Amino acid sequence: MANKFLKIFLFLVFITSYELRVTSYEMFAQDKIIAIVNDEVITQKDLDDFLNFTRMQLSAEYNNEKDLEKELESLKTDLLDKLIEDRLILQEAKKNKIIIDHNRIKAKIDEIRSHYGSGQEFQLALREQGLSQADIEARAQDQLLMYSIIDLKVRSKISVYPAEITDFYQNNSEEFITLQQREVESLAVASNSLAKDLSQILRQGGDINDLAKQRSLEVNKMTVYKGGELRRDVEEAIFKLKIGEVSGPIEAGETYYIFRLVKIIPPRKQILSEVQDRIYQYLFNKKMQEELINWLAELKRQAYIKIIQN
Numbered sequence: 001m002a003n004k005f006l007k008i009f010l011f012l013v014f015i016t017s018y019e020l021r022v023t024s025y026e027m028f029a030q031d032k033i034i035a036i037v038n039d040e041v042i043t044q045k046d047l048d049d050f051l052n053f054t055r056m057q058l059s060a061e062y063n064n065e066k067d068l069e070k071e072l073e074s075l076k077t078d079l080l081d082k083l084i085e086d087r088l089i090l091q092e093a094k095k096n097k098i099i100i101d102h103n104r105i106k107a108k109i110d111e112i113r114s115h116y117g118s119g120q121e122f123q124l125a126l127r128e129q130g131l132s133q134a135d136i137e138a139r140a141q142d143q144l145l146m147y148s149i150i151d152l153k154v155r156s157k158i159s160v161y162p163a164e165i166t167d168f169y170q171n172n173s174e175e176f177i178t179l180q181q182r183e184v185e186s187l188a189v190a191s192n193s194l195a196k197d198l199s200q201i202l203r204q205g206g207d208i209n210d211l212a213k214q215r216s217l218e219v220n221k222m223t224v225y226k227g228g229e230l231r232r233d234v235e236e237a238i239f240k241l242k243i244g245e246v247s248g249p250i251e252a253g254e255t256y257y258i259f260r261l262v263k264i265i266p267p268r269k270q271i272l273s274e275v276q277d278r279i280y281q282y283l284f285n286k287k288m289q290e291e292l293i294n295w296l297a298e299l300k301r302q303a304y305i306k307i308i309q310n
Helices: 002-031 045-058 065-076 077-096 102-112 118-130 133-153 162-171 193-201 208-216 232-240 272-302
Strands: 034-037 040-043 181-189 221-227 251-252 255-265 305-307
Touching: 034 045, 034 077, 040 045, 040 077, 045 065, 045 118, 045 133, 065 077, 077 133, 077 272, 077 305, 102 118, 102 133, 118 133, 162 272, 181 193, 181 232, 193 208, 193 255, 193 272, 232 251, 232 255
Parallel strands: none
Antiparallel strands: 034 040, 034 305, 181 221, 181 255, 251 255
C-alpha cells in the first residue's frame, strides 16, 4: 500500500513539475526580447498584443474572417518594423512631454467598442485576443500620443500653396475630365408583377410623379456613370436606355426597380474651382507621406536599434 501511495505521489510531482516547466517555457517565449530600441526592449508579447489589437481594429472593416486574416497575414512581414517605428514615435512624444486627456482615450475605446453589438461581445472579443481592458486602453493612449507628436513634428509644418494647386491642375488636365453620366428616375416596389405594370404604364406615356403619388411611392433621382457603385446588371440596363425610355423590372434582393432615363450628361473638363479642394488634399497627403518617411528615417538614424534574431 505504501508503495502504491509513493507511486501516486511521484506521479503527481512529475506532472506538476512538467506543468511548471511548460508554463515557464510559455512565459519565457512571451517575454523573449526580439528587439531593442534605444533603452527599451520589445518582447514577443508586445508583438503578439500589437497583432491582436490590430485585429480588433480591422475587424470592423471586414465582413468575413477570411478577408480579415488575409489582410493580417499581409501585415505580418512588416509588423516588427512597424512596432519599432511606433516605439520611436512614442519615445519622441515622451521627450516632448505630450499628455493625452483621459476623455480622448475613453472616446477612442468607445469608438472601438461601437463596432460590437454589446459590451459583453466587446469583452468576449478582448478575451479571444488575449487582451484586457487595460491593454486596449494603453494601446489607445499610445495611438493618440503618436497622432499628437506627428501633428506637432510633421503635419503642422506642411503647406500647400495656391500656385502648386494651379500647376497640378494645368499639368494633369486629363484627370479632370468627367465620364459620361446618366440622370435617371426610379421607382422601387416589392412585387415583380406590380413593377411590370408600372413599367408598362410609363412606357405608354404615364407621368412618373403622378404614378408615384397614386401608388404612395417615392421617385428617386440619381446620376450614375460607368464603373460606379451600382451593380453591373443595373448599370448595363440604364446605359442601354435612350432618353425618356423606361426599363423593365430589375430585381435586387426582395425589391424590384424600374428606371427612366431623363438626361445624358456628356464628358466635360471640370474647372479649377470644382476640383481645387481635391487637389489640395492630394498634394497635402503626398507631402505628408514624404515628410513622415523622412522624419522616421531621421529618428532611426539617431536611434540604437537591434533586432534579436531567432
